[in-house]
Amino acid sequence: MDFDKIVAGVKMMIDGIGDDALREGLVDTPVRVAAIWKSFFDSENISDKEILKLSFGAENYGDFILVRNIQFSSFCEHHLLPFFGKISVAYIPKNGSVVGLSKLARVVAKYSKRLQLQERLTRQIADAIGQHTANGGVFVLVAARHVCMTARGIVQPGAEVITRAMCGEFLLDKSIVADVQQLIFSANG
Ligand SMILES: [Zn+2]
Numbered sequence: 001m002d003f004d005k006i007v008a009g010v011k012m013m014i015d016g017i018g019d020d021a022l023r024e025g026l027v028d029t030p031v032r033v034a035a036i037w038k039s040f041f042d043s044e045n046i047s048d049k050e051i052l053k054l055s056f057g058a059e060n061y062g063d064f065i066l067v068r069n070i071q072f073s074s075f076c077e078h079h080l081l082p083f084f085g086k087i088s089v090a091y092i093p094k095n096g097s098v099v100g101l102s103k104l105a106r107v108v109a110k111y112s113k114r115l116q117l118q119e120r121l122t123r124q125i126a127d128a129i130g131q132h133t134a135n136g137g138v139f140v141l142v143a144a145r146h147v148c149m150t151a152r153g154i155v156q157p158g159a160e161v162i163t164r165a166m167c168g169e170f171l172l173d174k175s176i177v178a179d180v181q182q183l184i185f186s187a188n189g
Helices: 003-016 029-041 103-111 118-132 172-186
Strands: 065-076 082-094 137-146 161-168
Touching: 003 029, 003 065, 029 065, 065 103, 065 137, 065 172, 082 103, 082 118, 082 172, 103 118, 118 137, 137 172
Parallel strands: none
Antiparallel strands: 065 082, 082 137, 137 161
């Protein structure tokens, strides 16, 4: 990541809106923005396979495993503004092998820390987990608020965008999808 380029870019934006980038309140802003952007986009440079190494035997466990309400924040690639919320992931384990539960949150973080679209983020998480963990199926549901929508007053503050992606058993059996969604939405009361 090129820190100095981000600093220069923020200075230009401040100039562009007609404010004085050298006045007291703004003089350190480009460096502060660059530092926070670095934290937004500093994603883990590690393959999905490495993150999702199968690690535990679950014997005869054949039902789904759901991790609900993983907090995330990402950046809308159309407006360079945050969107954030909760992601729930369910999967049916491969040959009785399950991954450590924190691994799912690491996949969420990896795909969140980049310029994104909510729809793509949803699909990428499902694909990563489907390829390396869950040949029985994956279900991902993302509920997010987008600053680009709410700040302009087009959508009321608090409006959420819901996206989902699934594969395997979840596409074939609507009752599993209903069970998982009920568990997710009941937690959000
Ligand atoms: Zn946007």
